[in-house]
Amino acid sequence: MEKENLMCLLRIKGTEVSLVLEQSVLSWTFNKRRAYRKKSLTVAIPVNEIVTVRLGDGKQQTKGVAPSTQFTVYHVSRKSSSKRWSLQMVTFTAPDAQVAHSWVQAIQKKMFETGHTRPRKLLVFINPYGGRGKASRIYYSEISFLFQLAGIETDVIETTRANHARDYILEADLQTYDGVVCVGGDGMFSELLHGLVKRTQSDSGVCEDKENAMLTPCSLRIGIIPAGSTDCVCFATVGINDPVTSALHIIIGDTQPMDVCASYNDGQLMKYSVSLIGYGFFGDVLRESENLRWVGPIRYDLAGIKMVFSNQSYRGTVEYLEAYESNSSPRDNTRCRTGCLVCSESSERLREAAEECQADCQSDTWKKVTGSFLAINITGMSSACPKSQDGLSPTAHLADGTADLILVQESSTMQFLRHLNRHTNRKDQFALPNVEVHRIRAMRFTPEEFDEEEAIRRQKRFFGCPCGRTSETSIWNCDGEILNCAELSVRVHHQLIQLFARGIEDTSRS
Numbered sequence: 125m126e127k128e129n130l131m132c133l134l135r136i137k138g139t140e141v142s143l144v145l146e147q148s149v150l151s152w153t154f155n156k157r158r159a160y161r162k163k164s165l166t167v168a169i170p171v172n173e174i175v176t177v178r179l180g181d182g183k184q185q186t187k188g189v190a191p192s193t194q195f196t197v198y199h200v201s202r203k204s205s206s207k208r209w210s211l212q213m214v215t216f217t218a219p220d221a222q223v224a225h226s227w228v229q230a231i232q233k234k235m236f237e238t239g240h241t242r243p244r245k246l247l248v249f250i251n252p253y254g255g256r257g258k259a260s261r262i263y264y265s266e267i268s269f270l271f272q273l274a275g276i277e278t279d280v281i282e283t284t285r286a287n288h289a290r291d292y293i294l295e296a297d298l299q300t301y302d303g304v305v306c307v308g309g310d311g312m313f314s315e316l317l318h319g320l321v322k323r324t325q326s327d328s329g330v331c332e333d334k335e336n337a338m339l340t341p342c343s344l345r346i347g348i349i350p351a352g353s354t355d356c357v358c359f360a361t362v363g364i365n366d367p368v369t370s371a372l373h374i375i376i377g378d379t380q381p382m383d384v385c386a387s388y389n390d391g392q393l394m395k396y397s398v399s400l401i402g403y404g405f406f407g408d409v410l411r412e413s414e415n416l417r418w419v420g421p422i423r424y425d426l427a428g429i430k431m432v433f434s435n436q437s438y439r440g441t442v443e444y445l446e447a448y449e450s451n452s453s454p455r456d457n458t459r460c461r462t463g464c465l466v467c468s469e470s471s472e473r474l475r476e477a478a479e480e481c482q483a484d485c486q487s488d489t490w491k492k493v494t495g496s497f498l499a500i501n502i503t504g505m506s507s508a509c510p511k512s513q514d515g516l517s518p519t520a521h522l523a524d525g526t527a528d529l530i531l532v533q534e535s536s537t538m539q540f541l542r543h544l545n546r547h548t549n550r551k552d553q554f555a556l557p558n559v560e561v562h563r564i565r566a567m568r569f570t571p572e573e574f575d576e577e578e579a580i581r582r583q584k585r586f587f588g589c590p591c592g593r594t595s596e597t598s599i600w601n602c603d604g605e606i607l608n609c610a611e612l613s614v615r616v617h618h619q620l621i622q623l624f625a626r627g628i629e630d631t632s633r634s
């Protein structure tokens with residue numbers, strides 16, 4: 125770029141501005157205070173938040189101005205206290221066409237220099253039934269033009285059956301893509317997760333069924349355009365369920381690594397998951413909600429109420445491997461936010477400890493808790509959602525190689541309700557005598573059969589088990605899908621996948 129173009133007098137809607145392009149920021153200052161006195165006089169946008177720049181007036185025709193002297197910058201805009209992003213455009217008028225052309229080239233060059241993580245080609249899966257059929261409309265009316273504007277090529281597939289996306293990823297030639305995107309809910313995300321992790325392991329010759337296998341991290345990133353009835357993964361990684369916000373994170377190439385939990389039963393890989401793996405309460409709620417599908421999304425609330433009052437607990441033994449020494453704990457009252465140091469420093473820490481882990485997993489350093497559990501929850505991230513803004517474990521990290529294990533021992537219905545209620549009122553849900561929480565890297569659970577006396581006691585309860593009979597064991601709820609077993613072991617895989625996201629931005633200080 126010509127040196128004189130780094131700073132230049134231009135016009136926005138007839139008002140003179142000084143436009144400055146620095147290493148990573150484009151800013152303009154209104155030289156006349158009068159017309160813009162209510163607004164900030166200088167506007168600055170990071171170059172990496174520019175979506176595109178084009179010659180022309182971006183449809184804001186200014187009378188008497190030749191379009192060839194104009195250029196338009198399309199960029200991310202955010203309200204200070206909100207996580208919602210939108211697309212803004214601003215049109216500059218240059219003294220002549222040559223100056224306008226040079227500015228476009230200069231901004232494009234800077235975008236290229238800072239934008240090596242931006243995707244150029246994406247594979248998009250739309251679940252036409254996601255979110256009660258709204259996914260296709262959301263994609264075609266709100267998202268596809270954004271990708272076009274940013275010059276991103278897309279191959280779009282509308283799924284025709286469950287597991288269509290997963291199976292496609294397992295077979296297709298993915299070499300030309302920079303990422304895969306799902307337009308749907310958590311179920312669609314889970315399909316992409318399974319497809320990508322399995323595909324990566326098979327391409328790299330890793331046997332994923334072995335519990336102690338070192339899985340190969342996936343190089344393709346996953347984008348989530350939230351369009352389902354549950355979009356928890358999007359909420360916990362972006363901070364809001366808004367399709368346009370997510371699309372803009374994809375376009376500018378944000379990258380958020382993420383831990384993945386692998387669950388095994390009897391030596392067999394059962395599922396991968398990133399948020400909740402729950403036995404007892406959350407397993408029963410899911411099982412019960414399946415019987416209530418006909419009532420719609422409210423089925424989860426109805427099943428939840430029933431299961432709270434059934435107050436069913438399940439005996440067994442939980443063993444876990446604690447996380448390595450680190451500067452975080454589940455009770456430290458911090459939050460995993462954009463640029464989290466605990467996550468970014470975890471790679472170094474875990475690399476050093478990797479060999480030790482291999483040894484530990486076979487040795488005797490497992491800790492043990494035996495009891496009668498109302499709930500056993502393992503969550504790889506906070507599992508925040510619109511209903512519970514801080515989530516199941518508010519301080520959990522997205523990418524530090526750990527999960528939080530929450531054990532809720534048998535208690536009265538009132539005490540359990542108090543624990544559940546604290547997920548929504550920001551009180552400490554772990555500060556109760558029957559609740560404990562541990563930061564872990566692996567866990568295994570062995571159910572215990574109960575004796576005749578216990579069986580009779582359970583049969584006399586007013587609210588029986590979800591299926592109407594007395595159940596010795598619960599089932600596991602793994603990211604909203606049923607694992608029909610009680611014995612389970614779980615292992616956390618550090619930063620196995622990457623999302624087009626940047627974690628939740630800390631907007632409290634802006």
Ligand SMILES: Nc1ncnc2c1ncn2[C@@H]1O[C@H](COP(=O)(O)OP(=O)(O)OP(=O)(O)O)[C@@H](O)[C@H]1O
Pocket residue numbers: 250251252253254255256282283284285286287288307308309310311312313315351352353354355
């Ligand atoms: N074309 C299809 N037909 C039927 N099922 C599909 C199709 N495409 C995807 N699915 C399945 O639908 C399930 C739910 O999809 P998704 O998560 O996108 O929507 P949702 O509205 O959030 O779903 P839920 O009602 O389960 O919360 C996924 O598990 C996925 O495997």
